[in-house]
Amino acid sequence: MSLRLVSAALLCVAVTVALAWAVLDRPLPEENLPDRVAAAMPESGVDHPVTAVLLNFRSYDTLLEIAVLLLAVVVALALREAQPDQPEAMGLDNPLLRAVMAWLLPLILIVAGFLLWAGSYQPGGAFQAGSVLAAAGVLLRLAGVTTAWLDNATLMRAGLALGLLTFLGVGLLVMIPGAPFLTYPLEYAGTLILVIELTLTLSIGLTLISLFRLTPPYADDPDEAREQAGKTP
Amino acid sequence: MPWLDLLLGLTLVVTAGLALAARDLFRAVVMFIVFGLLMALAWVRLHAPDIALAEAAIGAGLTGVLLLDTLGYLRRPFGSRVDKPGKHQ
Numbered sequence: 001m002s003l004r005l006v007s008a009a010l011l012c013v014a015v016t017v018a019l020a021w022a023v024l025d026r027p028l029p030e031e032n033l034p035d036r037v038a039a040a041m042p043e044s045g046v047d048h049p050v051t052a053v054l055l056n057f058r059s060y061d062t063l064l065e066i067a068v069l070l071l072a073v074v075v076a077l078a079l080r081e082a083q084p085d086q087p088e089a090m091g092l093d094n095p096l097l098r099a100v101m102a103w104l105l106p107l108i109l110i111v112a113g114f115l116l117w118a119g120s121y122q123p124g125g126a127f128q129a130g131s132v133l134a135a136a137g138v139l140l141r142l143a144g145v146t147t148a149w150l151d152n153a154t155l156m157r158a159g160l161a162l163g164l165l166t167f168l169g170v171g172l173l174v175m176i177p178g179a180p181f182l183t184y185p186l187e188y189a190g191t192l193i194l195v196i197e198l199t200l201t202l203s204i205g206l207t208l209i210s211l212f213r214l215t216p217p218y219a220d221d222p223d224e225a226r227e228q229a230g231k232t233p
Numbered sequence: 234m235p236w237l238d239l240l241l242g243l244t245l246v247v248t249a250g251l252a253l254a255a256r257d258l259f260r261a262v263v264m265f266i267v268f269g270l271l272m273a274l275a276w277v278r279l280h281a282p283d284i285a286l287a288e289a290a291i292g293a294g295l296t297g298v299l300l301l302d303t304l305g306y307l308r309r310p311f312g313s314r315v316d317k318p319g320k321h322q
Contacts, residue, residue: 050283115286123282131290138298208295212302 045189047121054125055193059182063171066164066200073160073207097143108136116201120190126163126197130204137209156206163203167196238278245271258307262300269293 037049037057044052054062112132119125170192171182179185184192248271252264269292276285 123286125283128283128286128290131287131295135290135294138295208291212295212299 043186043189045184045186045191045193046119048119048123050123051119051125051193051197055196056184056189059167059171063164063167063182066167066203069204069207070160070164073210076211094143097139098145101139101143101145104139105136108132108139112136112201112205116197119197120194126200127204129197129201131208133201133205134208134212137205138212141209141213156210159206160203160210163196163200166199170196241271241275241278245275258304259301262297262304265300266293266297269297 034049037053040057041047041049041052044056046052046056112129115124115132116126116129117124119129170184174184174192175181177185245268248264248268252261252268255261255264269288272292273285273289276282276288
């Protein structure tokens with residue numbers, strides 16, 4: 001065994017031991033957080049503790065998460081190869097997929113809507129609904145369906161930024177009566193959270209779709225590509 | 234169901250190992266998707282259905298799609314590349 005292998009193995013063992021030690025030696029939590037969340041639930045405006053934590057008690061974290069997502073997609077846009085998008089080149093040319101999509105699409109949209117709505121009282125929410133929306137976009141893309149509104153760059157970018165802007169806007173709006181940033185007034189909390197989640201769902205869905213769509217299309221000229229493939233070993 | 238949980242945990246470790254050790258990239262991606270779906274089951278067993286939903290949709294589904302897409306991009310002939318010629322394996 002070479003020195004590199006030995007040192008890599010030693011490093012792996014050391015990290016494993018450190019991880020095990022960290023897990024076994026963690027300090028006991030000083031406060032019982034689940035109990036505190038349960039006690040504060042009436043002030044949250046929703047009935048599901050996870051949603052309450054994500055969008056009310058710790059909404060600042062979620063706001064930053066959305067900002068990071070937006071940043072990631074902006075970088076992906078910037079790194080994209082400068083060439084026109086070719087939806088038909090991405091499609092699988094599969095009539096069965098097209099036919100099935102006609103049945104599946106309404107169902108997928110209903111599931112996304114349900115997940116979004118369910119987020120206020122049971123597992124679900126913006127992230128899950130957004131990724132289901134994105135799955136619909138990916139399937140449409142694979143079926144070779146052209147979506148003109150997705151190719152409209154201005155509209156697409158507005159959609160990508162909508163979630164973060166609404167989140168920020170709501171956070172700033174509640175400061176007008178004098179509340180701290182992102183502290184929703186009790187009587188509007190449920191509505192505000194639903195509005196934020198609705199726009200977040202759209203933006204997250206669009207973000208994930210664009211990450212998939214931004215990958216460069218396959219061969220520009222099939223004949224030339226085949227010729228090149230024949231030359232290379 | 235301690236035995237089922239043990240089996241689930243072991244399968245997770247095995248699929249993770251297979252995904253890492255696979256020489257064929259396509260096999261590795263498929264193993265990664267299998268790992269993601271089993272991970273979603275593990276989250277359900279840990280009473281975290283929110284994370285299970287996100288894991289199944291994003292971890293297994295969309296990441297899998299993105300990885301497969303990248304694989305297709307890596308395998309396409311390099312004559313079609315617009316800007317710069319690269320190494321062909």
